[in-house]
Amino acid sequence: MIAGASPVLKAQYALKIQVKDAVTDENLPGASVIFREGNGTSTGVDGMAEFENLVRGESTFKVSYVGYKDTTLTVTIPQVEFILVKLQPVEEELEAVVISSTRTNSRIEDLPLRVEVLGLEEMDEESTLVPGNVASILGDLGVITIQRTNPVNGNDAIRMQGLDPQYMLITRDGLPLYGGFSGSLGVLSIPPLDLKQVEIIKGSVSTLYGGGAIAGMINFISKEPGSKPQRTVLLNLTTLKEKNLNTFFSGKISPKVGYTLFAGANIKSAFDVNDDGFTEVPENQNYTIHPRFFITGKKSHVNVGITGIFDHRKTGDAEAVRNDASASHPYLRKERTSRHVIDLQYDHEWSSKHAITFKTAISSFSRELDVPVINNPDFSSRGIQYSTYSEVNDRLDLGRHTLVTGINLISESFRNKSFSSVPIENYNYITGGLFAQDDWIVSDKFTVEMGLRVDYHNFKGIFVLPRVALYYKPSDDLSIRLASGSGYKAPNVFSLSDPNPYLVNNIDKVTSEKSFGINADINYTILANEDFEININQAFYYAHIDNPVRIISDTVNLVRYMENENFNLNSLGTDTYVQAVYKHWELYLGYNHTEAVQKYAEVNNPVPFNPKDKLALTLAYSRTRWRSGVEAAYTMNQFIYDDQNYYESKTLYPSVSVPNFWFFAAMVEYRLGFGSVVLNVENLFDARQSKFENLVEGDVLDPVFKPIWAPLDGRVVNLSFKVNL
Numbered sequence: 001m002i003a004g005a006s007p008v009l010k011a012q013y014a015l016k017i018q019v020k021d022a023v024t025d026e027n028l029p030g031a032s033v034i035f036r037e038g039n040g041t042s043t044g045v046d047g048m049a050e051f052e053n054l055v056r057g058e059s060t061f062k063v064s065y066v067g068y069k070d071t072t073l074t075v076t077i078p079q080v081e082f083i084l085v086k087l088q089p090v091e092e093e094l095e096a097v098v099i100s101s102t103r104t105n106s107r108i109e110d111l112p113l114r115v116e117v118l119g120l121e122e123m124d125e126e127s128t129l130v131p132g133n134v135a136s137i138l139g140d141l142g143v144i145t146i147q148r149t150n151p152v153n154g155n156d157a158i159r160m161q162g163l164d165p166q167y168m169l170i171t172r173d174g175l176p177l178y179g180g181f182s183g184s185l186g187v188l189s190i191p192p193l194d195l196k197q198v199e200i201i202k203g204s205v206s207t208l209y210g211g212g213a214i215a216g217m218i219n220f221i222s223k224e225p226g227s228k229p230q231r232t233v234l235l236n237l238t239t240l241k242e243k244n245l246n247t248f249f250s251g252k253i254s255p256k257v258g259y260t261l262f263a264g265a266n267i268k269s270a271f272d273v274n275d276d277g278f279t280e281v282p283e284n285q286n287y288t289i290h291p292r293f294f295i296t297g298k299k300s301h302v303n304v305g306i307t308g309i310f311d312h313r314k315t316g317d318a319e320a321v322r323n324d325a326s327a328s329h330p331y332l333r334k335e336r337t338s339r340h341v342i343d344l345q346y347d348h349e350w351s352s353k354h355a356i357t358f359k360t361a362i363s364s365f366s367r368e369l370d371v372p373v374i375n376n377p378d379f380s381s382r383g384i385q386y387s388t389y390s391e392v393n394d395r396l397d398l399g400r401h402t403l404v405t406g407i408n409l410i411s412e413s414f415r416n417k418s419f420s421s422v423p424i425e426n427y428n429y430i431t432g433g434l435f436a437q438d439d440w441i442v443s444d445k446f447t448v449e450m451g452l453r454v455d456y457h458n459f460k461g462i463f464v465l466p467r468v469a470l471y472y473k474p475s476d477d478l479s480i481r482l483a484s485g486s487g488y489k490a491p492n493v494f495s496l497s498d499p500n501p502y503l504v505n506n507i508d509k510v511t512s513e514k515s516f517g518i519n520a521d522i523n524y525t526i527l528a529n530e531d532f533e534i535n536i537n538q539a540f541y542y543a544h545i546d547n548p549v550r551i552i553s554d555t556v557n558l559v560r561y562m563e564n565e566n567f568n569l570n571s572l573g574t575d576t577y578v579q580a581v582y583k584h585w586e587l588y589l590g591y592n593h594t595e596a597v598q599k600y601a602e603v604n605n606p607v608p609f610n611p612k613d614k615l616a617l618t619l620a621y622s623r624t625r626w627r628s629g630v631e632a633a634y635t636m637n638q639f640i641y642d643d644q645n646y647y648e649s650k651t652l653y654p655s656v657s658v659p660n661f662w663f664f665a666a667m668v669e670y671r672l673g674f675g676s677v678v679l680n681v682e683n684l685f686d687a688r689q690s691k692f693e694n695l696v697e698g699d700v701l702d703p704v705f706k707p708i709w710a711p712l713d714g715r716v717v718n719l720s721f722k723v724n725l
Contacts, residue, residue, distance in 0.1 A: 013078040015051045019043050019063055022086035029533075029581065031065040031087070032624055042624060044583050046530035054078075063087065100174060101199045101208075101219040112439065112449040112471035113205075114481050114521050114539065116141070118198040125627075127193040128678040128720045129667055131236045131244040132266040132286075134198065135188040136682070138218070140631065142592035142614050143202055143539075143575045146188070148708040151695045152315045152333060154282040156188050160215040161202060161541050162571035162596030162610045164548075166495045167515075169205070169213035172220045173305075175343055175361045176209055180412045180429075181385040181494045182365035185337060186286075186309055193234060193246045194262040194290055196223045202575075203519035203541055206487030207451040207467035210410065210433050214487040214515045214545065215571075222305070225250040225258030225294060231725035232675075238718040240281055241269035258294040270314065270321045273714045274690035277700060278331075280712040282315030299349045307341040316371070317700055325372075331703050333371040340364045353397035360390040373500060381499035382417035383424075393435075402439040408432070414494075422499040427507075429490070430458045447471040451485070460490045460512045477525045487515040491549045510549055517543040532582045539575040544568065548598070569607065571596040584623055590616040605639075605655045609709055612637035624671070631665040640707045658709045661687045675723040686715040 019031040027047030035051075043049045054077050064070045068087035075083060101115065118126075118137060130136040135156050139146040145159040157165035170178045170187050178187050199219040206213045229251035236244035246264035253259060264287070271281035292305040313335050314321050320332035343361035350356070369381040393406030410431045416424050437451040449469040456462050467485030474480075489495075491510045493503065521539035528534065548569045573594035580587040592614045596607035606612070613636035620629035639655035664684035670677050689695060689710035698704045 013054045013056065014081065015054055015059075015075065015077065016082045017043075017049045017051075017061070017063070017085060018082070019047045019049070019065065019085045019087060021068075022088045025086075028065050028068070028087065030622070031063060031068075033061055033063050034624055035059055035061045042584060042622065044531045048530070100221060101171075101201060101205075101217065112447050112469035112481060113483055114202060114519060116200040116202070118200075120196055123192045123195045123197065125669075127191065127234060127246070128236075128669065128676060128722050129680045130682070130718075131191060131193065131234055131246055131264075131720060132242065133189045134192055134195070134220070137192070138188070138198070138200075140616065140618070140633075141200065142577070142590040142616050143573075144200075145609070145611060145614075147609050148712055151280060151705045151708055151712060152278055152282065153335070154284060154313060154315060155185060158188070158218070159610060161543060162573060162594035162607055163215035163543060163545075163569070164607070166549075167212065167215040167489065167545075169209055169217040170220075171209070171217065172307075172341075173222055173343065173345070174219060174359065175341075175389050176212070176410070177341065177361060177363040177387045177389055179212060179495075180387070180492050181367070181383055181414050182339070182363075182387070183494065185365075185367070186311055186339060189266070189286055189288075189309075189311070190220055191244075191246050191262070191264050191266075191288065193232065193248050193264070194222060194288075195220055197221045202539070203483060204467070204485040204487040204515060204517040204543070206515075207435065207453045207465045207485050208437070210408070210431060210453065210455050211457070211463070211487070211489050214489060214513075214517065214543065222290070222292065223248070223250065223260055223262075224292075224303075225252060225260055232722060233725065234720060234722045236718055236720040238716055240271050240273075240713060240716050242281075242718075243267045244720075256296050258296070260290075260292045260294075262288065262290040264288045270318065271713075272318045273712060274688065274695065276690070276694065276696055277318055278696050278703065279315050279318050279321055280690075280695070282313040282333075283321055284311070284313040286311045301347040303345050305341070305343045307339070307343075309337075309339040311335075311337045317703075319700075329700055330377060331372055331700065334369070335371075336366075336368040338364075338366045355395045356392070357395070358390075358392050361388065363387040367499075369499060376421065376501050379421045379501055380419070381422045382420040383422065383499065384415050384417070386413045386415075387411065400441040404437045404439075405435070407434050412492075420499075421501045422503060423501065424493060424499075424503060427493075428458075429492075431490070432456050445473050449483075455488075457490045457512075459507065463488045463512070463514075477527075479523045480521075481523075482518075482520045484516070484518045487517065489513040489515075489549075495549065511547040513545055513548050515543060515545045517541070533580070535579040537575075537577040539577075541571070541573055541575070543571045545570075567598070567600045569596070569598045571607070584621055586618075586620045586622070588616070588618040588620075590614075608639055608641045608655060609707070610638065611635045627669040627671070629667055631663075633663045634660065635663070635710075636660045638709055640709050659692050661710055663687050663711065674725075675721065678718075678720045678722075680718050680720070682716045682718075683711055683714060687711055688714050 017033055019028045029043055031043040033041055033049040041049050056077055058074055058076050060074045062072045063085050065087055068089055071085055126137045135146050138144050143161055147157050149155045149157050158168050160168055169176055201217045203216055204214055205217045232248045234246045244266050248262050250260040266286040268284040270279040270283035273280045287310045289308045292303055295302045316333040317329045317331040319329040325332040341363045345359040347357050364386050366384045373379045388411045391408035393404055396403045412429045414427050433453055433455040435453040440448045451467040453465040465486050469483035472480045490512050491507050493507055519541045523537045526534040546568050576591045578589040594612055596610045597604050598607055615634040617632045638658050640658055665682050666684055667680040695706050696703045
């Protein structure tokens with residue numbers, strides 16, 4: 001007999017615990033059930049958790065689930081073999097499934113318009129995986145492609161449904177302030193720790209938000225104070241010499257006054273990944289501060305926010321970055337940007353069926369750029385853009401009709417500083433819009449949404465934008481959506497090009513872009529058994545753009561000008577998404593196919609930098625303390641423009657194919673009582689464009705950079721620590 005062993009075996013017992021929503025009586029899969037003794041598990045699809053090998057006596061356990069109040073109970077074993085636990089929802093957490101981008105504040109399952117949501121749980125996970133930005137989590141979506149705009153500048157752009165970045169509308173809390181001179185610069189550097197959710201609308205939403213929302217819209221929603229204070233500190237270190245320190249605090253000053261505060265720093269050292277003498281990762285210091293204040297009355301709600309983002313980066317020739325530019329190493333790109341935003345939103349509920357919202361924001365974006373260019377080694381750009389957005393909308397519930405009407409005013413003002421080398425005069429754009437939308441519940445299974453917008457642009461005139469969406473739900477398991485709408489984009493001299501000394505502002509001679517799009521999707525849920533659930537979404541989309549603006553370079557006079565006559569663009573595609581859940585396992589499969597073609601002078605060419613095919617797979621496993629996952633993505637059939645024939649052909653972007661490539665990632669997280677530790681590997685097998693070709697041609701005195709179509713950074717390992725104080 002082993003020393004210390006009892007000759008009498010102790011009796012062992014089992015216990016089943018089922019967790020349900022106290023309001024809807026629905027099962028809650030993934031709820032955490034932890035005994036005081038340390039034994040714990042999560043509920044399955046049926047909301048059931050099972051424990052075996054329990055001993056006689058009293059046991060205390062805690063049941064918790066995101067969006068619900070924690071419950072602690074004591075049971076006596078073996079007198080109790082089954083217990084039903086009903087969790088009470090927490091009101092502010094449930095708001096995470098309410099969509100604000102459509103202005104009706106409807107639940108996602110009731111929307112005629114297809115909206116994909118990355119919720120609070122995804123943002124919390126991403127804040128430990130890639131704390132510095134949201135580019136990674138957006139790039140996981142099959143219909144979105146994140147493209148580096150230059151081998152050395154570190155800036156990323158978003159492509160959706162095969163269309164170029166200028167057709168994407170990006171907003172923060174419903175405020176579209178990232179156009180023109182500011183472009184999308186710095187937008188993807190928003191830290192996930194500061195976000196409650198991200199709402200992605202695929203297809204034209206110009207009727208809702210005006211010009212630019214042709215391919216779709218991404219709305220970043222900031223966190224709000226909850227019933228309990230939150231104090232989170234996150235530290236992250238990577239093998240690319242990147243360091244992140246992010247903090248988030250929220251709470252209540254009084255029962256009616258609350259606050260949130262995000263402050264973060266992202267520091268990178270310059271890194272030459274492929275040892276070609278040029279830095280693919282810039283030396284970068286990025287600082288963000290974002291305080292918000294909330295005042296809640298009986299019928300009125302006010303929130304005021306201030307945002308400050310400061311970014312300083314140096315990149316280019318690695319020797320010049322380390323020791324400054326010299327005659328033998330002249331290529332040094334230095335860039336300073338700062339973005340300041342003050343925003344206010346006021347909501348007043350006249351009654352439970354009638355509410356009015358007023359929102360406004362003022363933004364300034366300053367950019368200083370010094371970079372050697374052809375025939376101008378001392379080129380510098382200095383400019384500042386002021387933007388404003390103001391809107392009043394009225395939402396009225398008329399039973400089967402929800403009517404939203406409103407008016408908005410957008411302004412953009414650019415000021416070129418006197419010592420800038422960019423030959424662009426100051427400009428002022430003003431756009432006023434009227435819009436109306438009616439969500440009509442025809443029956444319990446059928447909803448029709450109709451909208452109309454009329455915009456007036458002070459340079460380009462009047463635009464009328466109708467839209468219609470249909471939603472049919474014949475059963476709880478099946479839903480079908482179909483939407484179509486028109487859009488437009490008034491050209492801007494900075495939409496397609498970085499500031500340079502050869503840019504000509506001939507916007508007055510360029511026709512506005514107009515579009516028409518159709519989006520459809522079928523969503524089906526299969527509950528195979530109590531432990532196995534499958535969700536399938538099959539989407540289809542089509543977009544047509546007349547007179548899309550492009551930049552042509554004249555090699556003789558080195559002049560940049562815009563041209564869009566006899567030119568159109570078509571994008572047709574499908575997007576397949578499958579999610580399967582089995583107990584503690586989750587599997588995601590995605591496949592996207594897009595045929596995006598531009599037609600110019602009777603010649604058809606694939607849209608550059610748009611993969612025709614993308615395959616994505618994610619496998620995740622989660623228990624009470626541990627979470628792990630692997631991701632894989634295969635990018636296929638991508639084209640870029642042909643540098644050698646670019647100027648001679650005059651057919652605009654003649655295309656050549658580039659190699660296909662795989663991208664893998666893996667992570668593991670250990671959850672502590674006060675936070676978590678995450679080890680994450682991006683680009684596990686080191687897929688890089690530099691493995692297929694040189695990124696820089698020419699020599700250090702006159703470098704020529706290749707267009708970017710694949711990852712640059714190589715394998716990146718990061719270790720992050722999150723502490724909840």
